[in-house]
Amino acid sequence: MKVLIAAMVIFVVLVGFATFASYYLNNTANTLFIGAESVEKSVDARDWQQAEKNFSQLNSSWNRTSPKWTTLIDHQELDNINISMSKAKKYMDTKDLPGSKTELAELKLLFKHIPEKEALNLKNIL
Secondary structure (H helix, E strand, O other), X not given: XXXXXXXHHHHHHHHHHHHHHHHHHHHHHHHHHHHHHHHHHHHHOOXXXXXXXXXXXXXXXXXXXXHHHXXXXXXXXXXXXXXXXXXXXXXXXXXXXXXXXXXXXXXHHHHHHHHHHHOOOHHHHO
């Protein structure tokens, strides 16, 4: 009977952690997605100063988030975001509109993709 209770406690703790992790990933990814959208709007308006300011805020947010995400997701996903952030920064520095828009679109996709990929659902388990 004690083994059954211990197994149930462990199961509840694991499901609780998975639920918390999913909630955390969704919230932080949404915040990062909104930040990338604000950069994209500034780039669309060709307001490069505002885009740089918004990108700096996005980068700060990412720097606070990424260490926590390292314990929750595949490191390849983090590398993809870091590479895309670096490319977006360089495109904005050179005021390359198509390149900036492309990298920002990729960043937004990555920010939305990660919570979906890590969600606790049947599709991801099988």
